Amino acid sequence: MEARSLPSRTAPSVGRTALLKIRTVAGRWGLVALLLAFPIYFLVHDLTTGYPGYAHGHATRVHDLTYLGTNIVQGISNGAIWALIAIGYTLVYGIIELINFAHGDVFMIGSMTGVSVWSGIGLGLATSTLGLVVGLPLALLVCMIVCGVLNVLIERVGYRPLRGAPRLAPLITAVGFSFILQNVGLLWRGGSTVGVSDLVRENKTVVQISGVVIHRADVLSVAVTIPLVILLGWFVGRTRQGRAMRATAQDPEAARLMGINVDWTISLTFLIGGALAGAAGLVYAMYETTIWYLQGFEAGLIAFTAAVMGGIGNIKGAVIGGLIIGCIQQTIDARVGPQWTPFFVFGLLIIILVLRPQGLLGEETREAG
C-alpha cells in the first residue's frame, strides 16, 4: 500500500519543482544580498565620502577601510556572545518546537551570577594574571552550572506539564518565566545599569593590524566561544547522548520506541542551552563591564533573530547568524546610533520571517521535514 502510493507523492509536476528550486535559491541569495548590502554600502561610503577622523594631528575626512574593519572585528566578538545564546534557542526549538522566551533572561542571570562569583572569590582590579587564570574558569563553570540547572528547572515546572497542550500554552508560560527572572534581576541588582570591575582591562590593545585594533575583550569572547562551540559540535555529532538528542528532535515518538529516554534528553538539551547562556552571560559582563536586569530581553531578541537567520534548529546556522547579527549591530551602533539598533535588528527579523522563514542554512525542525 505504502509503496504504491509513493510515486504520486514524491513526483509532483516537473514545472512545479523547478519553480520551487528557483524560489529556494532566489530566497537564499536574496537574503545573502540583503545582508551584504550593509557592508557594501558602508564600504563604498567610506572610500568615497570618507568618515571624520584624525590624520597628521588635525581633524579631517579619512578614506580607508579601517573603520569598517573595526566594526567587523567588534561585530564578530560581540556576535560570538549572541551565537552562544542563539544556540540555546535553536537547540530547544529543534527538540520541542518552543521559542524559549525565558532564555534571554537566563543569560542575564548568568551575568549577575558571574559578577557575584568573581567578587565572591575575591577577583578585582588588583588581581594578578595568575589569579585571573585560575579564578575566571571557576566563575565560568559556576555560571554554566547555575544557568543550566535554572533552565532545566524552568522546563520541568513550566514546559513539561504542557507538552500535549496547544502550542501557545508553553509559549505563554515562557513569557511568564521571563518576567519572573527579570524581577529576580531587578531585586538583585536594582533598576539601573551597574558597572562591574573591568577584570581583564578589556580596552587594552592586543594586536593592531593595519589600523584595526583588536582589544582584549574581542579576544576573550572569541576564545571562550570557539572551544564551547567545538565541544558542542562534538557532543551533538559524535556521542551517544548527542545522537539521542538528534533522534528526539527528528521524531520523539520513534525515539521513545527505540528506547531513548525522551524526557531526560529534553532536560539535557535545556541543560546545555542554559550552560551556554551562562557562559555568554559571564563573557558579556566582562565584555561590556555593565550589567542590568533588562539586558536579557534585548539580547534574547537579538539572539533569536540570529537563530532564525541561520535557520532555526540548525546549530551551525545559529553561530553564523550570531556573527552576522553582531556585525550588523556594531555597524549600526557606531554609524547610525545605538538607539536605532532595535529598529534595524527587528526589521531584519520581520523581513527574514516573511521572505525566508527557513533562514540561510535551512531549518532543521520536524515541520520542515
Next chain:
Amino acid sequence: MNELRAQLHEWRVAIERTLPPWWPRALAVLLIAFGLLLPQIFSTTSNFVNTEILALTYVMFALGLNVVVGFAGLLDLGYVAFFALGSYAFGWLGSGWFFKAHVHVLVHGPTGTLPGIHLNFVLILICAGIFTAFAGAIIGVPTLRLRGDYIAIVTLAFGEIIRVFALQGPSLKIFGMPVTGGELGISGTDPPYLPGVGQFSQLDIRPWYYTIFVLVLITLFVTIRVRDSRLGRAWIALREDEVAAVSMGIPLVRTKLLAYALGAAFGGIAGAFLGAYTTLIDAGEFQFGFSIFVLAMVILGGLGSVWGVVVGALLLSNINYYLIPDVLNPIPGDLGLNFNLTDLQVSIFGFLLVLVMVLRPQGLIPERRRKLELTRGIGETELDEPAASWVSVEPGEVVQ
C-alpha cells in the same frame, strides 16, 4: 480532590436548574446598573473611581486583544503598538503639537483659537480606531502565513519598532515639526467636550468614568455580535484547524486581517481615551510589559471567553492599581522586609501566567468550546502520554 470537584459540579448544575432561563440577562442588567451607580457613591475625585476608570480602559484593551488571541488564535505580543498609536492619534489630533497647522473641527470654547489640530473628542476616537485598524492590517500582512510562535515574535518586533519610533520621535520631523514627544511626551492635550456634559476635567472624574463605561458596553456588544456571526465562526474555525477551514472556503487573508484590524481598533480607541485621561502621551509608557499585562488578563479570564476576559481585566487592573500600591504595599515593611511590593508587580504577573497555564489553562470563566477541547484533550500528542503506559507492558502481552 476529584470527589470535591464532582460535588461542586453537582451543586452548580442544581443551582443553574433552579434559576429562571433569563438569569444571564438579568445579571447583565444588574451589573450595568451597578456600574452606573458606582461613581455616585464616591467623591468626584475619588481614588477608587480613578482606579475603575483605568480598569475599564483595560477591559477594553483586553476585549480587543481577545479578538486576536482568543477568537482567531493569533498570539499577539505587540499589542502595546496599538495603545501607542491610539494615544498618539489623540496627541496629534487633539493638542497643539502640530503647531504650524490650524485645524479646528467641532471644538468648543477657547480651544477653537489655539494653534495645532483640534478635533472633537468623539471624532478623535473614531479617527484613532480607523488609524489603528489600518496599522493592525499592516502588521497582519506579513504574519499571515507564519506559524503560531513566529507570529508572536513578529508582533513583538513590531511593538518594539513602534516603541523605538516613539522614543526617537523628537528627532524625526514632519514639515519641520517633531513627530512624537519622546520621553518628555506630548502634553497640553485638549480636555474633551461633549454637548450636555460640558468640559471634562480632573476635578470631576465622573464624566470620564461614564465615557469609558459606554465605550466598554459598545465594545462588548460588538465583540459578542461579531463572535456569533459568520466572521466569528470563521475565526474560530481558523483557530482550530487552518487547513480544514481554508479548504471549506474561508478566505484566510481577509479573515485574519479583519481579526487584527478589529482588535487593533479597540486597542486604539482605548489608547486614545487613556491618552486623553492622563493628558500626557509619553513614550516611556509603551513598554513590552503592557502587552503582557493585557495578555495576562485575557489568559486569566479564559482565552476567547468574553465575560471571562472582562472579569480577568477588572481583577488584574484592580490588583495592579489599587490592591498592590495602596493596600498591600506596606505589608513587607511591617514584616521588617526591605522592599516594596510594587517592585514585585512584574513577577506577580509572570507567576500568574505560569500558574494559570499549568493549573487551569482554560481560565477563570472558560469559553464553552475551549472547555470541551481541554477536557477531551483534542490536540494531544503521544508525547504527552506518561511513559508508564508502555513501560508496564509485560513480555508476551498483546499490545493493541
